[in-house]
Amino acid sequence: MHIALIAHDNKKEEMVRFAIAYKDLLKEHTLYATGTTGTKIMNATGLDVHRFLSGPIGGDQQIGALLAENRIDCMVFLRDPLTAQPHEPDILALLRLADVHNVPVATNLAAAEVLIRSIKQGDFAWREIVSGKTFENPEG
Numbered sequence: 001m002h003i004a005l006i007a008h009d010n011k012k013e014e015m016v017r018f019a020i021a022y023k024d025l026l027k028e029h030t031l032y033a034t035g036t037t038g039t040k041i042m043n044a045t046g047l048d049v050h051r052f053l054s055g056p057i058g059g060d061q062q063i064g065a066l067l068a069e070n071r072i073d074c075m076v077f078l079r080d081p082l083t084a085q086p087h088e089p090d091i092l093a094l095l096r097l098a099d100v101h102n103v104p105v106a107t108n109l110a111a112a113e114v115l116i117r118s119i120k121q122g123d124f125a126w127r128e129i130v131s132g133k134t135f136e137n138p139e140g
């Protein structure tokens with residue numbers, strides 16, 4: 001599975017704790033992250049993470065592009081709902097694309113726990129069945 005991990009600054013600590021807690025599961029998958037989030041996860045866990053640019057300078061859009069090509073199976077995006085972000089349009093665009101392409105997204109820790117447990121249970125096979133697409137064959 002291809003999993004995107006993104007966290008706003010006030011949520012990075014939560015994301016790191018999440019990644020530590022689920023390290024054994026996450027290491028079985030291909031991980032993508034925006035720049036700073038990815039660096040913090042790698043430093044704290046030693047996990048291999050494909051890092052893109054930092055969110056405010058284009059990282060959200062880079063992950064959005066992967067998502068549009070069906071190259072992301074699910075996303076944990078721990079948003080900060082209490083702080084205005086300079087790149088709000090990019091954030092909305094990323095979340096919009098997840099909805100367009102029916103990609104499961106957790107935007108808070110509680111939902112992230114549910115999502116990660118469902119990965120463990122193998123609940124994600126439906127994506128391939130519904131779309132006929134896989135990472136290796138994004139056209140279906």
Ligand SMILES: O=C(CO)COP(=O)(O)O
Nearest residue numbers: 034035036037054055056
């Ligand atoms: O801003 C972000 C998501 O919108 C996250 O970017 P960083 O991981 O680079 O801080």
